[in-house]
Each structure stands twice: as C-alpha cells, then as structure tokens.
Amino acid sequence: xxxxxxxxxxEQLAALLxxxxxxxxxxxxxxxxSWHELHDRLIAIIVAFLDDAVERGEELGPLLERVVGxxxxxxxALVGQVPAPEAVATLLRAHHSVGTGADEPxxxxxxxxxxxxxxAWWRANPDAPTVADGEVAGVPGGxxxxxxxxxxxxxxxxxxxxxxxxxxxxxxTCRWEVDRAGPSPA
Numbered sequence: 001x002x003x004x005x006x007x008x009x010x011e012q013l014a015a016l017l018x019x020x021x022x023x024x025x026x027x028x029x030x031x032x033x034s035w036h037e038l039h040d041r042l043i044a045i046i047v048a049f050l051d052d053a054v055e056r057g058e059e060l061g062p063l064l065e066r067v068v069g070x071x072x073x074x075x076x077a078l079v080g081q082v083p084a085p086e087a088v089a090t091l092l093r094a095h096h097s098v099g100t101g102a103d104e105p106x107x108x109x110x111x112x113x114x115x116x117x118x119x120a121w122w123r124a125n126p127d128a129p130t131v132a133d134g135e136v137a138g139v140p141g142g143x144x145x146x147x148x149x150x151x152x153x154x155x156x157x158x159x160x161x162x163x164x165x166x167x168x169x170x171x172x173t174c175r176w177e178v179d180r181a182g183p184s185p186a
Contacts, residue, residue: 002085002086002102002103003100003101003102003103004085004086004089004100004101004102004109004111005100005101006089006092006093006097006098006099006100006101006111006113007093007098008096008098009028009032009093010025010028010029010032013025013028013029036096039095039096039117040120040121043117043118043120043121043146044121046146046149047121047128047144047145047146050063050145050146050149051129051145054129054145055129059135060131060135060136060145060148061135061136061137064136064148064149064152064153065152065156067149068152068153068156071153084180085101085103085109085111085178085180088101088109088111088176088178089101089111092111092113092115092176095115095116095117096116096117096120097111097113097114097115097116097117097174098113098114098116099111099112099113099114099173100112100113101113107179107180108177108178108179108180109177109178109180110175110176110177110178111175111176111177111178112173112174112175113173113174113176114173114174115150115173115174117146117150118144118146118147118149118150119147119166119167119170119172119173119174121144121146122143122144122146122147122170123170123171125144126169126170128144128145129144129145130142130143130144130145131143131144131145131147131148135148136148136151136152138151138152138155139151139152140166142168143166143167147166150164151164151166154176158178160179161178161179161180162176162177162178162179163176163177164176165177
C-alpha cells in the first residue's frame with residue numbers, strides 16, 4: 001500500500017536539488033518548459049483533428065477506434081499489462097497531472113488529479129465542443145472530444161482494469177481507478 005504525490009517536475013527538482021545546483025535546476029526548468037510547450041501544441045493539434053473530423057460529419061466513436069488501432073506506441077509499453085501504481089503515477093506526471101494517488105485495501109489504486117493534458121486544454125478552452133450522451137460508448141456526455149480519446153484509449157488497453165471518471169467541467173479533477181489484480185468483476 002502506498003500513496004503517490006503528483007507534483008510538477010520543476011517543484012520536484014527544486015526539492016531534490018535544494019539550492020545546491022541552481023545552474024542544473026535552471027537548465028532542467030528551461031528544457032521542461034520547452035517540452036511542455038511542445039506537448040501543449042500536440043494536444044491542440046489532436047483536438048483540432050478530432051473536431052474537424054466530427055464537424056465534417058464523421059462519427060467520433062468509430063474514428064477513435066481507428067485511431068487507437070493505429071497507435072504505434074501501446075500504453076502497456078509505458079505501464080505494463082497489470083500496471084503498478086508507481087507506473088501509473090509516472091504516466092500521469094509525464095502528462096503534467098497534479099494531484100494524489102493511493103493504494104486501496106481492495107487492490108485498486110485511485111488517482112484524483114487535475115490532468116495536465118486534456119483537462120488543462122479544457123480549462124483554457126471552456127467552450128470547447130463536447131461529446132453528446134451516447135455518442136461514444138463508455139464516455140459520458142459533456143466532456144471534450146480529447147477526453148473521449150483518452151477514455152477510449154485507456155478502456156481499449158485495460159480490458160476493464162482502468163476506469164476513468166472525467167470531471168463534469170473544466171474546473172474539476174479526473175479520477176482514475178486501476179485494478180492491479182486483473183479485469184474488473186463488473
């Protein structure tokens with residue numbers, strides 16, 4: 001059983017270096033900021049592609065299925081088939097998520113986090129087009145299409161071991177529940 005803190009990388013580095021190497025901290029902070037900007041641009045491009053396809057009449061559900069099927073980097077390469085909570089926390093930190101995670105007595109790891117990817121984009125674009133109820137299987141209506149992409153990818157990969165509950169609005173947090181012992185009985 002453990003707990004997992006999801007803090008921004010610059011904050012973690014400052015704590016690790018504790019002022020001993022300000023030059024190293026400055027270099028890492030600049031590189032991190034550059035990578036973060038590239039990451040945000042990638043998210044904006046993905047959002048634009050999804051919105052453009054739907055606005056041209058393509059159904060979102062089948063489009064997301066095709067995208068997941070064509071992905072060349074599987075989530076299992078990042079977190080494993082039966083993911084350890086530490087690996088999930090690392091994945092969330094890599095996506096600039098901040099929040100907390102904890103192992104539950106039932107073998108589930110629960111992460112409540114402010115997603116630094118789709119949710120950060122949604123906070124910056126609160127009037128973004130959203131998914132309608134029933135438009136994509138397993139995705140609640142009212143979340144942006146990018147969030148639907150995330151939920152669909154995780155569901156496809158996990159075989160029911162991960163559940164994502166996105167927030168009802170851009171100010172909320174996302175909840176990921178990860179069963180380490182195998183598929184969910186539900």
